[in-house]
Structure formats: C-alpha cells, structure tokens
Amino acid sequence: xxxxxxxxxxxxxxxxxxxSIALALQSAAAWSDDSRSKLSDLALKKHCDxxxxxEATRIGPPFVAVAIRHRAEGPAAVEPLAQKIIHGGAGxxxxxxxxxNERVSLEEARALARWVLGLAPK
Amino acid sequence: MGRSSAxxxxxxxxxALCWALDASAATTGRVADLNGHGxxxxxVTLTKSPQERGPTALTVFSDEQGAFAFPATxxxxxLSAHLLGYKQVASPASSGASEPLTLLMRPxxxxxxxxxxxxxxxxxxxxxxxxxxxxxxxxxxQIPAPEVRDYAKLLDDTPQTQTPVARQKAWEAxxxxxxxxxxxxxxxxxxxxxxxxxxxSGGEPGPMARLLADSLRGSLQEVRGYTYGAPxxxxxxxxxxxxxxxxxxxxxxxxxLDDPGAVFAADVSSNRIFRIDTSxxxxxxxxxxxxxxxxxxxxxxxxxxxxxxxxxxxxxxxxDPKSESWKLWPLGPANGHPVGLHDLSFDAxxxxxxxxxxxxxxxxxxxxxxxxxxxxxGKNGSYPIPPVxxxxxxxxxxxxxxxxxxxxxxxxxxxxxxxxSFNTETLKFETQVSFPSPTxxxxxxxxxxxxxxxxxxxxxGQLAAYDTRALKMIAVYDLPDRASAPYATTxxxxxxxxxxxxxxxxxxxxxxPKDKSFGVLPLPRERAFLRSINIDEHTGALVTxxxxxxxxVRGPRMALVIDLGDKAAQ
Numbered sequence: 001x002x003x004x005x006x007x008x009x010x011x012x013x014x015x016x017x018x019x020s021i022a023l024a025l026q027s028a029a030a031w032s033d034d035s036r037s038k039l040s041d042l043a044l045k046k047h048c049d050x051x052x053x054x055e056a057t058r059i060g061p062p063f064v065a066v067a068i069r070h071r072a073e074g075p076a077a078v079e080p081l082a083q084k085i086i087h088g089g090a091g092x093x094x095x096x097x098x099x100x101n102e103r104v105s106l107e108e109a110r111a112l113a114r115w116v117l118g119l120a121p122k
Numbered sequence: 123m124g125r126s127s128a129x130x131x132x133x134x135x136x137x138a139l140c141w142a143l144d145a146s147a148a149t150t151g152r153v154a155d156l157n158g159h160g161x162x163x164x165x166v167t168l169t170k171s172p173q174e175r176g177p178t179a180l181t182v183f184s185d186e187q188g189a190f191a192f193p194a195t196x197x198x199x200x201l202s203a204h205l206l207g208y209k210q211v212a213s214p215a216s217s218g219a220s221e222p223l224t225l226l227m228r229p230x231x232x233x234x235x236x237x238x239x240x241x242x243x244x245x246x247x248x249x250x251x252x253x254x255x256x257x258x259x260x261x262x263x264q265i266p267a268p269e270v271r272d273y274a275k276l277l278d279d280t281p282q283t284q285t286p287v288a289r290q291k292a293w294e295a296x297x298x299x300x301x302x303x304x305x306x307x308x309x310x311x312x313x314x315x316x317x318x319x320x321x322x323s324g325g326e327p328g329p330m331a332r333l334l335a336d337s338l339r340g341s342l343q344e345v346r347g348y349t350y351g352a353p354x355x356x357x358x359x360x361x362x363x364x365x366x367x368x369x370x371x372x373x374x375x376x377x378x379l380d381d382p383g384a385v386f387a388a389d390v391s392s393n394r395i396f397r398i399d400t401s402x403x404x405x406x407x408x409x410x411x412x413x414x415x416x417x418x419x420x421x422x423x424x425x426x427x428x429x430x431x432x433x434x435x436x437x438x439x440x441x442d443p444k445s446e447s448w449k450l451w452p453l454g455p456a457n458g459h460p461v462g463l464h465d466l467s468f469d470a471x472x473x474x475x476x477x478x479x480x481x482x483x484x485x486x487x488x489x490x491x492x493x494x495x496x497x498x499x500g501k502n503g504s505y506p507i508p509p510v511x512x513x514x515x516x517x518x519x520x521x522x523x524x525x526x527x528x529x530x531x532x533x534x535x536x537x538x539x540x541x542x543s544f545n546t547e548t549l550k551f552e553t554q555v556s557f558p559s560p561t562x563x564x565x566x567x568x569x570x571x572x573x574x575x576x577x578x579x580x581x582x583g584q585l586a587a588y589d590t591r592a593l594k595m596i597a598v599y600d601l602p603d604r605a606s607a608p609y610a611t612t613x614x615x616x617x618x619x620x621x622x623x624x625x626x627x628x629x630x631x632x633x634x635p636k637d638k639s640f641g642v643l644p645l646p647r648e649r650a651f652l653r654s655i656n657i658d659e660h661t662g663a664l665v666t667x668x669x670x671x672x673x674x675v676r677g678p679r680m681a682l683v684i685d686l687g688d689k690a691a692q
Contacts, residue, residue: 047674050302050303051299058298059295059299088276090283090292096283096294097292099273099276099299100269100272100276102272103676
C-alpha cells in the first residue's frame with residue numbers, strides 16, 4: 001500500500017519520472033480506457049492488466065489479437081492457451097516470454113482463455 | 123500415625139505431579155543427521171492444527187546436542203525443521219507423541235529453499251549496483267524472490283532468450299510490469315498515478331533491466347555456501363510465536379502496550395488495527411473512525427495509549443486500549459500540500475515523546491519537511507528541509523527520532539543518503555550529514571539514551587552510529603550480510619544493544635556497541651520481510667511483523683512475538 005502524493009522513497013530516477021508531465025499524461029491515458037475497464041472481472045482479479053489490454057499492445061499482445069490468431073482453431077484453442085497462461089513462455093508474439101502464473105488455477109486459466117478467445121470479432 | 127502416612131504419601135504425590143506435568147508437556151525431541159549426530163541451531167517449527175487455540179506457529183531452536191523442547195502451553199500441531207544447508211528427510215511429524223521425536227535431516231549443499239533472497243546477490247561486485255537494485259525493488263518485495271528466480275529459469279529454458287540482448291529485453295518487460303503495478307498501488311487512495319508507467323528508471327526501463335540481467339545471472343535454482351556471518355543469538359529457551367492475520371491485509375507494524383498479552387498490528391491498506399490475543403491467538407479488528415482511508419502505518423507506544431501515524435494525509439490517531447476509544451487529530455495542510463506523516467517523535471524507550479513545549483514532531487514524507495502538532499490544541503505546522511548540496515532527486519524525509527534532551531529531532535532522507543537535525547527550540551535546521559553514497563539508503567532510525575543515533579542503511583547493508591552530542595560519526599559497520607536490506611534500527615534500553623530489522627535476509631541482527639559485535643536471529647519463514655521492531659517494556663520480547671504490504675506481493679502476513687530466552691526477559 002502506498003501513499004498518494006509521493007514517489008517511492010527508494011528511487012531517484014522515479015522522482016525524475018514523476019516530474020515529467022508528459023509521461024504522466026501518457027500513462028493517465030493508458031490507465032483510463034482500455035487497460036482495465038474492458039477486462040473481465042476474473043482477468044482483473046488475476047492481474048492480467050499488468051501486461052495486457054484488450055485492444056492495445058502493452059508488454060504483451062492485445063487480447064483481441066490473441067483471439068483473432070486462434071479464431072480458426074475453435075474450442076481446441078482453449079487448452080493450450082490455458083496452459084500458456086499458467087506456464088508462460090515465448091514464441092508467438094516476439095521474444096519476450098510471458099511470465100508463469102502459478103497462482104492461476106487450471107479452471108481459472110480455462111475461463112480466462114475462453115474469455116480471451118471470445119473477443120474475436122464475429 | 124496420621125503424620126507418618128502423610129510422609130509416606132508425599133513421594134507418591136510428587137511423582138503423580140511429575141507424571142501430570144509430563145503428560146501435559148510439551149513436545150520435545152531432537153534434530154539429527156542420518157548418522158545420528160545432533161544438529162545444533164536448527165529452527166523447529168510447530169504449526170498449530172486448525173482447531174487448536176494459540177499462535178499460528180511456534181519456533182524453538184535445537185541446543186548443542188540437537189535437543190529441542192516446546193513450552194508446555196504450545197498447541198498441538200505438526201513439526202518441521204529448518205537449517206541452512208540441510209533438508210529434512212521425513213515428512214513433518216506431529217506433536218504430542220508419547221516419546222521424544224527425532225527430526226532427521228541430510229546435508230544439501232544447494233541451499234535453495236533455506237538461504238534467503240540476499241544469498242543470491244553475493245555476486246554483485248559494485249556497491250552502487252547492489253544499492254540501486256535493493257533500493258528500487260525491496261521497498262515492495264524481496265529480490266530475488268522465488269518467482270523472480272523462476273523467471274530467470276524460464277529465460278534459461280526458452281530458446282528465444284538465449285542471447286544477452288534478448289535476456290535484457292525480457293527483464294525490461296518485468297520492469298514495465300512493476301512500473302504498472304506501482305502506479306496502480308500509488309493511485310489506490312484516489313489520487314492520480316504519480317509516475318504513471320515509469321515509476322522505475324525514469325520512463326526508460328533500460329538501465330534497470332540491464333542491472334537485473336547482470337545481477338540475476340544463471341538459473342538461480344542453486345545457491346551454495348551462504349552463512350549468516352554472525353553468531354546465533356538463539357538458545358534452547360528462545361521461542362518465536364507467529365500470528366497469521368487472515369488476508370486480505372497489509373500488516374505493516376506490530377507492537378505491545380501495557381499488557382504483553384495483546385499485540386496490536388496496523389493494516390496500512392485499511393483503517394484497521396488488529397488486536398491479537400497472544401495466548402488464544404484470537405484476532406479482533408478495531409476500526410479507526412476516520413472519514414476516509416487512513417492507512418495506519420506507524421505505531422508508537424505512548425503513556426496514554428497507542429499512537430498511530432496513518433499513511434494517508436492529514437491525521438494522527440490515538441487508541442485507548444482499555445476502553446478501545448479513539449482520539450483523532452486532523453492535520454491541516456503544510457504549505458498548501460497534504461501532510462504525509464511517516465514517523466512520530468519517540469524516545470530511547472521507543473515511547474512517544476514531545477519537545478519541551480508539548481509538541482509531537484513527525485517526518486512529513488509528502489512535503490520533505492519536519493512537522494509538528496500539538497495534541498492539546500490540535501494545531502500543526504511544518505518546516506521544509508533545506509536542500510543538501512550535490513544531492514538532487516529523491517530528497518524526501520523518512521525516519522525521525524528525538525534527542526534525549528527533547529530539543530532536537532533528527533531525520534533522514536532515504537533517497538539521497540543524508541540525515542540532519544532540527545532544533546525544536548529555535549525552530550532552525552542545524553546539522554546536515556551525507557553518507558558518501560547517495561544510494562546508501564538511511565531508513566528508520568533510533569537513538570540511545572546517551573544520544574547515539576543508529577541508522578539502518580538499506581541499500582548499503584550497513585549500520586551507522588552517529589554521536590549527536592559530539593556531532594561526529596562514530597563508525598559505519600558492515601552488516602553480516604550486505605544485501606540484507608536493513609529497514610529499521612531499534613535501541614534496546616534494557617539490553618543496551620541495537621536491533622536491526624532486515625527486509626531481504628529473513629533475519630534480525632543485534633549490534634552490541636560495547637564490543638562492536640553482531641549476532642543473528644534467523645526467522646522461520648521465507649519472505650520474512652521486516653520493517654520495524656518494537657520491544658515489550660515488561661518482558662523484553664521483540665515484537666515485529668512480516669510486512670508484505672503490497673496487495674499481490676506473496677509472503678506471510680503475520681505478527682511476531684519473540685521471547686529471546688535471555689536474562690533481560692526475566
């Protein structure tokens with residue numbers, strides 16, 4: 001838990017960042033729209049927003065892009081995607097690996113995968 | 123006749139008593155290796171069965187012969203042993219067996235799982251690198267925590283991240299993730315995200331990612347040869363009692379007041395103070411009647427109750443533990459900005475103290491100022507700390523402590539490696555001292571009754587002792603583990619030693635000013651992240667907490683009462 005109006009006390013660089021209005025505005029934009037509001041409750045609860053947004057590329061690919069890529073596979077896409085959520089790894093979207101999420105259960109991962117895959121435009 | 127039969131009966135009665143004591147007693151046993159040799163200094167933890175009353179877990183230490191004994195009051199539960207460089211071979215045993223138990227361990231040179239996070243940072247050769255890494259990451263979590271080590275292994279195992287460039291890019295993604303989490307945390311009280319997605323590394327993750335990639339080399343699934351670096355402080359009478367507070371919470375500090383049987387713990391994510399009954403383990407939440415989220419943060423024992431410095435702007439609170447009634451002082455803004463109260467002025471007994479005019483002083487982390495308020499009138503004010511030549515960026519004040527004559531408050535500035543004094547009579551800043559390294563990280567301080575200020579240097583892994591009367595640095599001592607991230611010092615007026623709470627090494631250090639020696643008390647849990655230590659004024663027990671306070675940082679959230687089993691406790 002942190003406080004409102006100060007920077008983390010440990011980082012000098014953070015203070016420089018805090019002074020940059022441009023950066024702050026940029027991030028405010030990233031916050032307000034896509035990053036959180038369009039995510040399912042479970043996706044928010046499992047902190048998917050830390051790396052993903054629905055339509056924007058963040059650290060990881062947009063969820064819509066994931067859905068489009070796997071659209072042709074139908075329900076068969078659920079299991080590998082669920083396992084990818086749990087174990088992480090790289091390959092489909094560049095060289096930066098997704099972190100493993102061992103605190104997501106298989107059942108939760110399947111629900112998340114179904115939600116992501118359902119985001120493909122009809 | 124009657125008399126002689128009574129005499130005859132006496133031994134029987136004594137024996138019956140012995141038997142009764144034996145039956146209720148306590149779990150005893152021995153820790154041994156597979157050759158049958160006793161292992162001294164092992165931590166033996168009894169984890170309470172769910173239906174039992176009492177602490178969540180009790181930990182004792184094995185003696186020279188490997189023998190251990192739990193207090194007779196210990197609840198039933200399961201036992202496990204923990205010793206650096208060893209692994210337990212059998213599955214955890216149950217307490218209450220009729221015969222003494224033997225916990226068997228075998229040597230394991232790979233200390234992963236028993237060595238603390240700090241053990242993995244020994245390869246960092248540049249002080250500035252270690253200081254930056256610890257100063258940036260350990261404010262929230264240990265580095266490298268198990269999931270960080272697992273991520274390093276994932277990078278080892280992933281074909282796409284075999285080159286140094288790819289590996290650095292992969293760490294850069296983690297820095298970006300941490301930026302986002304921090305911005306979310308900072309915005310939780312309703313304000314804007316202070317530094318957006320650029321909390322670390324000034325909007326450019328590059329340097330931090332490089333530091334992570336360079337520092338966290340290899341798979342980190344193995345660590346060898348770690349030692350505590352100081353003699354063990356525990357003896358066969360030492361007992362560590364841990365009380366788990368059900369999540370969600372952000373337990374930050376814990377303290378006892380007049381009654382050693384009640385521990386109060388602050389939940390900085392809410393308005394709650396938990397009252398924990400140390401015998402039964404029962405926990406009750408007391409709610410500060412604040413209008414907004416207050417985030418109780420700093421706890422200081424006062425003669426008139428528990429003083430609480432909430433994190434979020436604008437209040438000081440006091441709890442009367444008997445009537446459980448509250449007094450709240452709203453603080454006016456300092457020079458137009460909300461007050462960010464961090465430490466309240468306390469004395470060598472770690473008790474709330476005022477200056478000679480009855481004013482309580484505090485460090486105002488939101489305004490980089492020294493603040494005061496008068497509990498009688500409710501008035502408050504603030505004095506901005508003057509700039510330190512050559513130290514720009516990260517100047518905010520952090521710890522604060524009052525001189526024994528109550529004429530000066532001493533403060534430190536964690537982000538620039540400086541500290542100084544303010545005269546509460548003349549209302550002028552006086553002394554200003556800087557450590558050579560701006561990233562040394564002085565955090566929470568305490569002062570002895572003879573005016574020696576003890577500063578925990580978080581980044582540098584050192585303890586500084588400064589004579590506030592002679593205005594002279596006595597010495598800066600290397601801690602046994604330079605990557606231990608010492609968060610706070612506590613002067614112990616009974617034992618006349620300094621206790622040092624660490625965030626990254628799962629230990630408490632003791633410094634003895636008489637012979638300049640250190641001792642170590644290992645804690646029985648991974649991610650034993652400490653931010654403060656209080657001392658029970660009656661029993662001399664150390665009272666602390668595992669302060670994993672960011673919402674989804676993993677790790678225990680517990681209050682601890684540590685009976686050292688030494689003479690001072692009598």
